[in-house]
Amino acid sequence: MKDNGSAKRVIRKDDLTFLQKTYITEIAKGLRLTVSKIFKPKFTHNYPDEPWPFQPSFRGRPVLVEEDGIERCVACGLCSRVCPSLAIEVQASETELEKERYPIRFEINMIRCIFCGFCEEVCPEEAIVMSDEYLVAFYQPKDAIYGKDKLLMSTERLAKRLAFLKENR
Amino acid sequence: MIETLLIAFIKIVIVLLVLLTAVAYSVYAERRISAFIQDRLGPNRVGPFGLLQPIADVVKLVFKEAIVPRNANKPLHDLAPVISLTVALATFAVIPFGNTITLFGEEVKLIIADVNIGVLYILAFSSISVYGIALAGWSSNNKYSLMGSLRSSAQMVSYELSLGLAVVGVIMVTGSLRLDQVVMNQTNYLFGVLPAWNCFVQPIGFITFVVAAFAETNRQPFDLPEAEPELVGGFHTEYTGLKFGLFFLAEYAHMIVASAIITTLYLGGWHLPYIDMIDVSPMLMSIIGILTFVIKVTLVLLFMIVIRWTIPRFRYDQLMGLGWKVMFPMALLNIFITGLILLLLQ
Numbered sequence: 001m002k003d004n005g006s007a008k009r010v011i012r013k014d015d016l017t018f019l020q021k022t023y024i025t026e027i028a029k030g031l032r033l034t035v036s037k038i039f040k041p042k043f044t045h046n047y048p049d050e051p052w053p054f055q056p057s058f059r060g061r062p063v064l065v066e067e068d069g070i071e072r073c074v075a076c077g078l079c080s081r082v083c084p085s086l087a088i089e090v091q092a093s094e095t096e097l098e099k100e101r102y103p104i105r106f107e108i109n110m111i112r113c114i115f116c117g118f119c120e121e122v123c124p125e126e127a128i129v130m131s132d133e134y135l136v137a138f139y140q141p142k143d144a145i146y147g148k149d150k151l152l153m154s155t156e157r158l159a160k161r162l163a164f165l166k167e168n169r
Numbered sequence: 170m171i172e173t174l175l176i177a178f179i180k181i182v183i184v185l186l187v188l189l190t191a192v193a194y195s196v197y198a199e200r201r202i203s204a205f206i207q208d209r210l211g212p213n214r215v216g217p218f219g220l221l222q223p224i225a226d227v228v229k230l231v232f233k234e235a236i237v238p239r240n241a242n243k244p245l246h247d248l249a250p251v252i253s254l255t256v257a258l259a260t261f262a263v264i265p266f267g268n269t270i271t272l273f274g275e276e277v278k279l280i281i282a283d284v285n286i287g288v289l290y291i292l293a294f295s296s297i298s299v300y301g302i303a304l305a306g307w308s309s310n311n312k313y314s315l316m317g318s319l320r321s322s323a324q325m326v327s328y329e330l331s332l333g334l335a336v337v338g339v340i341m342v343t344g345s346l347r348l349d350q351v352v353m354n355q356t357n358y359l360f361g362v363l364p365a366w367n368c369f370v371q372p373i374g375f376i377t378f379v380v381a382a383f384a385e386t387n388r389q390p391f392d393l394p395e396a397e398p399e400l401v402g403g404f405h406t407e408y409t410g411l412k413f414g415l416f417f418l419a420e421y422a423h424m425i426v427a428s429a430i431i432t433t434l435y436l437g438g439w440h441l442p443y444i445d446m447i448d449v450s451p452m453l454m455s456i457i458g459i460l461t462f463v464i465k466v467t468l469v470l471l472f473m474i475v476i477r478w479t480i481p482r483f484r485y486d487q488l489m490g491l492g493w494k495v496m497f498p499m500a501l502l503n504i505f506i507t508g509l510i511l512l513l514l515q
Contacts, residue, residue, distance in 0.1 A: 031479050034475055042205070042208055043208040044210045
């Protein structure tokens with residue numbers, strides 16, 4: 001360090017007008033910006049109060065489609081076979097209805113599920129689809145196993161996703 | 170005798186309660202406004218619009234552990250925040266927040282201590298406040314704290330001078346050191362229309378005083394004692410819990426008191442211009458006076474907050490250069506001009 005004083009290193013613009021040198025007009029300009037910012041709309045999204053709107057292509061937790069109070073599922077077990085993380089368990093049974101078979105037990109372990117959407121892709125009946133729900137949390141590991149009570153979701157509720165699938169599959 | 174004491178006591182309690190609440194809410198205002206300026210929303214979770222946030226903050230600070238560094242000077246370490254807050258609150262004693270109010274047949278002056286050297290009292294107390302910071306820095310046994318407090322001392326000494334000299338202009342115009350006299354003097358009108366506030370009577374003195382007041386309260390752009398990027402936390406690096414809370418309160422109390430002083434000395438105090446042209450009852454007049462004072466102080470406070478988020482911090486040499494090479498001559502010039510005009514008017 002040859003030069004100990006800081007005076008030489010200070011960069012000063014020579015072409016400032018007198019008003020700019022007094023700094024007061026510059027403060028006023030800055031204040032105009034900051035004060036106008038106060039009244040402008042904010043960037044922050046009020047997340048839990050205003051949920052984020054999702055596109056129909058969003059893959060939330062997988063659910064069973066419920067049409068007229070009955071699930072579409074015929075318990076073929078393809079979803080269970082294709083599931084890469086072995087999260088789905090289906091147990092079939094017979095029924096008087098036209099589809100003849102139905103799942104007496106259908107469980108998805110939400111700790112194992114990776115939201116890949118393979119089950120939805122492989123399903124021949126379009127009976128299991130990805131919903132727009134994504135808040136999956138539990139206190140006990142045993143609460144993570146979602147049975148039919150939690151998995152069934154009406155067609156009205158899933159209308160957007162079903163329309164999306166019809167168009168893109 | 171007992172009556173006077175009782176009235177004084179009641180005034181002190183009311184003013185203290187209002188002041189402390191205002192301090193807590195100025196913290197909230199600062200956080201909200203800074204957030205708005207930066208396109209954020211700020212604290213809005215506790216209560217409606219986050220209005221209960223100050224309570225949550227205080228409760229949190231009270232329950233935090235108070236840590237004293239091993240080699241710190243404990244008595245002084247404990248004393249420093251107390252000095253800071255006491256001085257900040259005590260300064261408010263001489264500020265008239267209204268004219269007079271007649272309650273239960275008793276005429277009460279709306280000022281805690283009606284002393285005849287109010288201006289000197291303010292200057293004296295604002296000098297003592299540097300002790301709080303200097304002791305905090307020294308007793309913490311921490312290099313950052315010490316650096317912060319040294320900077321603060323140097324800054325306060327430099328700016329005290331221009332602060333005092335700027336006030337001299339006001340005293341010359343008023344001809345008295347009484348603050349209520351200063352306010353009364355501003356109830357006239359210049360050329361019959363403009364209120365004779367001192368900020369119009371002496372604009373140079375006003376600007377000098379405001380800048381010096383910013384430096385005195387350690388506010389941006391002069392907050393070098395606690396410049397976060399360089400000094401960690403400055404003088405309160407080693408403070409935790411309630412003692413840190415006291416420093417925090419003191420900083421905002423200083424801001425409010427500074428706003429009140431600026432209002433009293435330069436912005437007409439409790440006087441609402443043109444109100445004396447309408448006929449209002451004396452009781453209503455007193456209440457309007459108090460409200461006017463509160464609104465004026467709030468506006469100055471908001472100005473201080475917005476300035477903080479507008480102007481970047483000065484470098485240390487710039488700060489000293491501004492203090493000695495610009496503010497000091499400007500204050501002297503103000504005295505000279507004021508004296509000249511007063512001489513010509515005689």
